[in-house]
Amino acid sequence: EDQVTQSPEALRLQEGESSSLNCSYTVSGLRGLFWYRQDPGKGPEFLFTLYSAGEEKEKERLKATLTKKESFLHITAPKPEDSATYLCAVQGGSEKLVFGKGTKLTVNP
Amino acid sequence: NAGVTQTPKFRILKIGQSMTLQCAQDMNHNYMYWYRQDPGMGLKLIYYSVGAGITDKGEVPNGYNVSRSTTEDFPLRLELAAPSQTSVYFCASIHPTVPGAFFGQGTRLTVV
Numbered sequence: 324e325d326q327v328t329q330s331p332e333a334l335r336l337q338e339g340e341s342s343s344l345n346c347s348y349t350v351s352g353l354r355g356l357f358w359y360r361q362d363p364g365k366g367p368e369f370l371f372t373l374y375s376a377g378e379e380k381e382k383e384r385l386k387a388t389l390t391k392k393e394s395f396l397h398i399t400a401p402k403p404e405d406s407a408t409y410l411c412a413v414q415g416g417s418e419k420l421v422f423g424k425g426t427k428l429t430v431n432p
Numbered sequence: 433n434a435g436v437t438q439t440p441k442f443r444i445l446k447i448g449q450s451m452t453l454q455c456a457q458d459m460n461h462n463y464m465y466w467y468r469q470d471p472g473m474g475l476k477l478i479y480y481s482v483g484a485g486i487t488d489k490g491e492v493p494n495g496y497n498v499s500r501s502t503t504e505d506f507p508l509r510l511e512l513a514a515p516s517q518t519s520v521y522f523c524a525s526i527h528p529t530v531p532g533a534f535f536g537q538g539t540r541l542t543v544v
Contacts, residue, residue, distance in 0.1 A: 355533075357533050365538070366535035420524065422477075425474055
């Protein structure tokens with residue numbers, strides 16, 4: 324069964340304090356690993372798709388990396404507007420898109 | 433290009449009533465998914481579809497039904513609504529080879 328575990332559940336940072344969010348996964352036949360951002364009361368917003376180990380994607384202050392067992396979302400010099408819940412999901416050979424419970428990030432000014 | 437469109441945005445149902453949550457996408461995506469999200473509980477997969485005419489159960493399918501007669505539409509049917517179905521429902525779609533997975537804005541359902 325495909326599984327996704329995200330850590331930590333919650334993370335508080337000061338503005339400018341860089342850190343990383345972890346997504347550990349088990350999946351049969353990885354088709355893609357997805358990162359989303361979700362703001363309160365809204366639907367998840369797509370950030371990145373990673374397809375194979377060693378792949379990296381960047382967007383502004385965010386960088387996602389992928390190994391065979393986990394993915395990291397690195398946040399460099401975060402700003403208060405980066406505060407949100409970050410969700411990780413995997414799609415495997417079953418075609419299901421399975422999500423972790425998310426990491427709630429708070430960036431204080 | 434509207435992306436993924438869900439209707440209605442809000443709905444209050446009485447116990448035992450039925451309703452259909454609509455989901456439509458205009459990106460020619462093959463894969464479509466329905467999730468429910470309870471406070472602090474993450475996204476749980478209800479049903480999914482890999483193409484027109486093909487649907488399969490997810491983690492929490494009981495009390496729901498789906499159909500996929502076209503590539504664009506993937507409605508979710510609630511029969512005999514129960515208070516346990518109070519939740520926010522999200523529809524999502526993915527193309528099998530084009531990067532990107534997109535969500536609708538959700539339907540907030542309350543069963544009283």
